[in-house]
Amino acid sequence: MSIHSSLGPVAFSTPAAAPLHRPRRLRRTPQLRRLTAETQVNANNLIQPLFLRDGIDEPREITSMPGVYQHTRDSLRKAAAEAVTAGVGGIMLFGIPREADKDERGTGATDPEGILQTALRDVVAEVGDATVVIGDINLDEYTTHGHTGVLGADGDVDNDESVKLYARAAVVQADAGAHIVAPSGMMDGQVSHIRAALDEAGHHNVAILGYSAKYASHFYGPFRDAVESSLQGNRRTYQQYPGNIRESLREVELDLAEGADMVMVKPALAYLDIVRLIADRVDVPVSAYQVSGEYSMIEAAAAKGWLDRDGTVLESLTAIHRAGASQIITYWATEFAPRLGK
Numbered sequence: 001m002s003i004h005s006s007l008g009p010v011a012f013s014t015p016a017a018a019p020l021h022r023p024r025r026l027r028r029t030p031q032l033r034r035l036t037a038e039t040q041v042n043a044n045n046l047i048q049p050l051f052l053r054d055g056i057d058e059p060r061e062i063t064s065m066p067g068v069y070q071h072t073r074d075s076l077r078k079a080a081a082e083a084v085t086a087g088v089g090g091i092m093l094f095g096i097p098r099e100a101d102k103d104e105r106g107t108g109a110t111d112p113e114g115i116l117q118t119a120l121r122d123v124v125a126e127v128g129d130a131t132v133v134i135g136d137i138n139l140d141e142y143t144t145h146g147h148t149g150v151l152g153a154d155g156d157v158d159n160d161e162s163v164k165l166y167a168r169a170a171v172v173q174a175d176a177g178a179h180i181v182a183p184s185g186m187m188d189g190q191v192s193h194i195r196a197a198l199d200e201a202g203h204h205n206v207a208i209l210g211y212s213a214k215y216a217s218h219f220y221g222p223f224r225d226a227v228e229s230s231l232q233g234n235r236r237t238y239q240q241y242p243g244n245i246r247e248s249l250r251e252v253e254l255d256l257a258e259g260a261d262m263v264m265v266k267p268a269l270a271y272l273d274i275v276r277l278i279a280d281r282v283d284v285p286v287s288a289y290q291v292s293g294e295y296s297m298i299e300a301a302a303a304k305g306w307l308d309r310d311g312t313v314l315e316s317l318t319a320i321h322r323a324g325a326s327q328i329i330t331y332w333a334t335e336f337a338p339r340l341g342k
């Protein structure tokens with residue numbers, strides 16, 4: 001007896017006899033499961049985000065992200081060294097200025113002595129070329145209103161003024177030693193402005209990781225605590241509507257045309273269809289950002305005893321990798337890297 005499934009003819013033995021096909025045969029032992037594993041996330045694929053906070057004497061744990069810290073310069077260097085020892089593939093840095101140093105134009109982002117540039121110099125001095133050091137380009141940590149650009153007369157973010165500031169931020173980050181810069185502002189033309197400015201400053205070898213498909217997501221909630229940003233309004237005029245697919249393809253195509261070396265989908269777990277779609281279409285590395293809310297959800301449920309923490313974390317990383325992400329930005333990178341392959 002046989003039927004046709006979408007995979008072709010499937011033979012059945014008679015109901016009383018033992019089944020001919022037993023998929024469980026290959027799941028029987030850890031060795032068989034290991035041998036037949038189709039995808040496996042590696043330590044080298046992970047990127048650890050780290051935060052440097054200006055003006056604090058002790059590291060501060062972020063309330064909504066237990067286990068994640070706003071670092072002092074000392075503790076940041078230690079965290080970077082630990083990440084390298086653990087075998088992570090990269091470190092992504094964020095700077096948090098003092099409240100008094102924020103202004104309407106986010107000047108701290110373009111100041112060569114700004115907090116993120118200090119973080120980049122310190123981390124590069126500490127770990128040198130042992131890992132890849134990435135700077136996030138945006139203005140939201142540095143503006144009083146919390147938007148990622150300068151506001152125009154109509155109260156909306158002024159695209160073309162903001163990209164000029166991103167270009168300057170990219171150059172000061174590259175001067176400070178960033179190997180990759182990652183514009184996260186979702187302004188039109190940001191990649192081409194940054195590429196031109198980097199090239200003009202002689203930074204031809206500094207790569208651009210575009211936050212290409214970045215959704216206006218509630219999963220960023222705890223990150224706002226992490227960087228002490230009190231956003232006025234929302235980001236829906238520049239980040240994408242969660243129900244859209246084609247818009248992501250267009251954003252990725254534009255970023256590649258403008259010179260992006262790598263592209264990113266963000267958040268990760270709720271957008272794995274987008275990761276897969278883009279991974280199938282483009283020939284550059286596709287990264288995914290497992291964002292703050294994804295971290296906090298698992299940590300909170302695990303703290304209540306409702307989820308097995310380590311198993312759930314590993315499953316989430318595996319799923320993001322399986323969907324096609326070649327790099328995963330995750331707050332668990334340093335902790336989980338030693339348990340993964342290289």
Ligand code: PBG
Pocket residue numbers: 136138140141148184219220221222223235290291292293
């Ligand atoms: C922009 C930026 C954000 C995140 C990374 N870069 C916040 C935002 O766009 O609102 C979020 C990361 C996370 O939630 O972990 N500065």
